[in-house]
Amino acid sequence: MIRYLASLFLLVSAATGHAAETDLVVDTAERYVRQQTQGLPGKVQIKMGSLDVARLPPCTAHEAFSPAGARLSGKTHVGVRCLGPAIWSVLVPVHIAITGNYVTTGRPLAAGQTIAAGDLIVSTGDLSAMPAGILGDPQQAIGKTLRNSLGAGQPLRSDQLVAPLVIRQGQTVRVISAGPGFAVSSEGKAMNNATEGQIAQIRMGSGQTVSGVAKADGSVEISF
Known part of the structure; x- marks a missing residue:
């Protein structure tokens, strides 16, 4: 037991x-x-x-x-x-x-x-x-x-x-270069299509190519 x-x-x-x-x-x-x-x-x-x-x-x-x-x-x-x-x-x-x-x-x-x-x-x-x-x-x-x-x-x-394109290849684009305490605006030609937030490549009048973020108003912003 x-x-x-x-x-x-x-x-x-x-x-x-x-x-x-x-x-x-x-x-x-x-x-x-x-x-x-x-x-x-x-x-x-x-x-x-x-x-x-x-x-x-x-x-x-x-x-x-x-x-x-x-x-x-x-x-x-x-x-x-x-x-x-x-x-x-x-x-x-x-x-x-x-x-x-x-x-x-x-x-x-x-x-x-x-x-x-x-x-x-x-x-x-x-x-x-x-x-x-x-x-x-x-x-x-x-x-x-x-x-x-x-x-x-x-x-x-x-x-x-x-998303709709805000930048089309070949169009004239306003490029805004911004940094602490300054902002400079210039123009260039878009080398690619881009929607808002995408990277756009822009050929400036000097021949230089720059890259920036496509904005809703069709401009490109380059931050420093």
Whole structure:
């Protein structure tokens, strides 16, 4: 009887230890997910999946990480590795739902069409089910043109948009050289097309070629 009770005690202790280890691994993964999704727009809901670490050696230090190619949204996994005394790692299943706003087309739009405010609708849903690069603000699309045609109700992605050119090759461009306490304006010929924020190369009247940042008003700014 004593031997039976001792064996039973060891089994219960082992099961309790494994349960505690499992909880610790899952908690480590959940804390990591909450930290990584803290700055995301919308409401984040996290549901951790089940895990069994009964066959793994005891661990005194855990570290969570994102597996290569994993996306912290939708149904995914978070890795947890043991730093000692044994070395092992596991993948913890997790479902991350992110409820927020996204932009869709309000009507069919043709490739090359310049997008206006009336072409777009703001919808609300699970962003984790949306493709990467989905837009959350119509202002990110207004004034840009479409690379390809879209039907009504289609989510709009940043890679489907082309920013309008503010500088065209061959045009005369105002070049502003600015530094601490001074700004000098001159003119030159654009050697390439550029959208706002892109680098434009300008050939000055002296024959010198300079590079600067294209501005929304069609000028180029060179900072010193």
